[in-house]
Amino acid sequence: MTTTEKTYAGVCVTCNEQGYLTNFEQWNKDVGLAIAKEEQIEMTDKHWEVIQFLQEQHKKQVPLSIRKIGKSGVVSIKEFYQLFPKGPLKISSRISGIPKPVSCI
Amino acid sequence: MKQLLILGAGTSGTMMANHLRKALSKKEWNITIVDQEETHYYQPGFLFLPFDIYKTKQVKKKIEKFIPKGVKLLKEKINRIDKDNDLVVLENENILQYDILIIATGTNIAPQEIEGMLGDHWQKSVFDFYTFEGARNLRNKLRTWEGGKLVVHISEMPIKCPVAPLEFAFLADSYFINKGMRDKVDITYVTPMSGAFTKPIATKELGHLLEQKNIKVVPDFNIERVDAENQKIIDYGEEEVAYDLLVTVPTNMGDELIERSGFGDELNFVPTDKTTLQTKVKDNIFAIGDATNIPASKAGSVAHFEAEILTENIQRYIQGKELKKEFDGHANCFIETGHGKALLIDFNYTQEPVKGTFPFPNVGPLSLLKETHMNHMGKLAFRWIYWNMLIKGKHIPFVSATMSTSGKQLETTNNL
Numbered sequence: 001m002t003t004t005e006k007t008y009a010g011v012c013v014t015c016n017e018q019g020y021l022t023n024f025e026q027w028n029k030d031v032g033l034a035i036a037k038e039e040q041i042e043m044t045d046k047h048w049e050v051i052q053f054l055q056e057q058h059k060k061q062v063p064l065s066i067r068k069i070g071k072s073g074v075v076s077i078k079e080f081y082q083l084f085p086k087g088p089l090k091i092s093s094r095i096s097g098i099p100k101p102v103s104c105i
Numbered sequence: 106m107k108q109l110l111i112l113g114a115g116t117s118g119t120m121m122a123n124h125l126r127k128a129l130s131k132k133e134w135n136i137t138i139v140d141q142e143e144t145h146y147y148q149p150g151f152l153f154l155p156f157d158i159y160k161t162k163q164v165k166k167k168i169e170k171f172i173p174k175g176v177k178l179l180k181e182k183i184n185r186i187d188k189d190n191d192l193v194v195l196e197n198e199n200i201l202q203y204d205i206l207i208i209a210t211g212t213n214i215a216p217q218e219i220e221g222m223l224g225d226h227w228q229k230s231v232f233d234f235y236t237f238e239g240a241r242n243l244r245n246k247l248r249t250w251e252g253g254k255l256v257v258h259i260s261e262m263p264i265k266c267p268v269a270p271l272e273f274a275f276l277a278d279s280y281f282i283n284k285g286m287r288d289k290v291d292i293t294y295v296t297p298m299s300g301a302f303t304k305p306i307a308t309k310e311l312g313h314l315l316e317q318k319n320i321k322v323v324p325d326f327n328i329e330r331v332d333a334e335n336q337k338i339i340d341y342g343e344e345e346v347a348y349d350l351l352v353t354v355p356t357n358m359g360d361e362l363i364e365r366s367g368f369g370d371e372l373n374f375v376p377t378d379k380t381t382l383q384t385k386v387k388d389n390i391f392a393i394g395d396a397t398n399i400p401a402s403k404a405g406s407v408a409h410f411e412a413e414i415l416t417e418n419i420q421r422y423i424q425g426k427e428l429k430k431e432f433d434g435h436a437n438c439f440i441e442t443g444h445g446k447a448l449l450i451d452f453n454y455t456q457e458p459v460k461g462t463f464p465f466p467n468v469g470p471l472s473l474l475k476e477t478h479m480n481h482m483g484k485l486a487f488r489w490i491y492w493n494m495l496i497k498g499k500h501i502p503f504v505s506a507t508m509s510t511s512g513k514q515l516e517t518t519n520n521l
Contacts, residue, residue: 067356086325087325101303
């Protein structure tokens with residue numbers, strides 16, 4: 001897989017070809033905000049709550065799913081869709097600086 | 106005498122019974138395996154059954170045929186595990202004490218999790234092919250179906266054998282061409298993932314297959330409900346896909362006994378260490394196969410590789426030694442692409458599927474991530490290997506439990 005260097009909010013980060021950070025350590029809130037802008041998402045406190053949940057799960061190495069978000073107590077699945085329309089898990093994962101959920105191939 | 110108890114006599118449980126009866130002293134250890142079923146199904150065959158490639162009798166045999174001498178088989182329903190007292194309570198209220206417990210209760214489809222999936226239309230216009238009954242009923246439907254919109258659909262991840270729905274779509278294309286009615290069938294593949302292929306190399310190498318076979322893909326579709334009356338599925342973002350025939354993979358969940366036992370995640374999968382296969386529930390409880398929550402594919406090949414490592418770790422546990430953190434998520438799967446061809450993929454937790462040869466570098470005879478007739482022959486030969494070697498716990502020559510990198514073209518990946 002090829003990676004590229006990108007600058008978000010003055011921070012140089014490494015991304016894969018689909019625009020996901022390859023090193024979570026490079027993430028900070030300003031980087032997340034700049035990626036959100038690219039995704040045309042206006043971030044609110046609720047958005048950041050979801051991002052924080054995703055990052056906590058990522059640190060615990062828990063694979064993420066829509067069901068897990070719905071049971072998180074942070075948002076319902078419907079609200080998740082309202083916050084990050086069209087493919088909420090992949091968009092919110094990108095803003096969180098964590099890998100996109102993948103299958104085996 | 107000490108007691109080793111295995112819950113579930115499917116692929117994983119049967120393999121463990123065979124491995125452990127050889128590995129553990131008959132003077133010191135009793136082994137008991139519990140399962141309520143009469144039949145052991147060759148589950149990979151459920152993919153072929155709907156297309157009349159396999160007959161029903163080729164995919165089922167009696168469960169006891171594969172339980173070795175010296176292992177007691179109890180055909181009972183299990184109520185719950187009492188982990189604090191090292192007991193398993195059966196539905197008939199009999200109690201089984203254990204020193205070591207292995208959970209191998211697999212995963213089941215849970216169509217009730219999706220609003221509107223069950224009803225009068227279930228197994229009439231909405232089918233699964235993850236059960237024997239579903240695959241057989243779908244075969245009967247396809248024999249007389251006159252065409253229309255065929256939607257092949259994944260409800261949510263994780264599912265058993267994640268490539269099976271894609272294989273179903275490929276085989277459907279082949280099946281309808283052979284019947285001379287492909288022009289009457291519109292095939293759409295609907296997935297909650299970002300595409301039919303999600304890993305970079307597989308996407309690059311295999312993306313053309315969908316276009317070539319005229320299979321439309323609807324990605325990022327998280328189903329909220331089935332509107333059976335109007336024959337459409339609707340996702341949380343209000344996107345709709347219409348069908349005449351819906352072949353779905355419903356939500357997959359671990360056995361309800363896990364929920365009754367008070368552990369398991371939101372899908373009843375057992376929290377398990379992904380390298381040792383010891384559960385996080387208690388030190389003397391281990392788990393294998395589809396029942397675990399480890400981030401490996403839910404597949405027979407994974408269970409086979411896990412079984413070799415778990416057998417060693419159970420022996421180490423008995424001897425008071427540190428467990429080997431050896432399981433690497435190794436999976437090895439054939440993917441049918443129709444017209445007598447198949448792909449083969451070999452990968453683990455960190456190594457995505459790549460091109461190459463298998464099992465012998467530069468020789469093969471099987472090709473990785475490439476459509477060949479030889480791979481298809483390998484998939485067909487696997488049924489014999491399954492019944493005669495795999496579930497009997499025999500080592501499959503030249504295929505190691507941990508993934509080998511030899512024969513793989515790794516220069517194009519950096520293992521992300």
